[in-house]
Amino acid sequence: DAGVIQSPRHEVTEMGQEVTLRCKPISGHNSLFWYRQTMMRGLELLIYFNNNVPIDDSGMPEDRFSAKMPNASFSTLKIQPSEPRDSAVYFCASSLRGGRLAYEQYFGPGTRLTVT
């Protein structure tokens, strides 16, 4: 079975440019999560979706960040305009939600974003 797929794996861009990160969750999973990992702040949840609906975006740092999930098999995280402090590894994860609890999350390989 294919795991969570993220693209691109590496992205280098200049400050002010728009960046779009993509994620394909595991087929059949109904919850999707976007995380950011930095040395200073560790692993932070940015936003998560249940059944394609955004449930909690309290971790989104500011209006420059937006996320969408147009269908069950695709999600994007967009940063516009990008800034050097956005440099991090961005992970997408998916899980199967059963009732009130979400089971274990499976992570994609991550996208390493560098903003110069």
Added chain:
Amino acid sequence: AQTVTQSQPEMSVQEAETVTLSCTYDTSESDYYLFWYKQPPSRQMILVIRQEAYKQQNATENRFSVNFQKAAKSFSLKISDSQLGDAAMYFCAQGAQKLVFGQGTRLTINP
């Protein structure tokens, strides 16, 4: 607010020995899961073990086992017969829907 604390930034162990990684958490939820994830240098986050909070029995997965103390909000990971491939960052996580992760413990295996 949920918090997860890993008090050991770094640990080291001799190959074939046993090591225990500590994790404490705080939550107001009554029903939740606890997880340990491993992140090797490849940066892939790999699920190691899962514990349901309502279960008293500690989870085990081959050489990996946990000591779950719900009242103390403690969730430690024991790795038996440590192998060189166990070297990685280990993250403890807690939650019902969204997970909160600890800051991680870097485990080194000495040959």
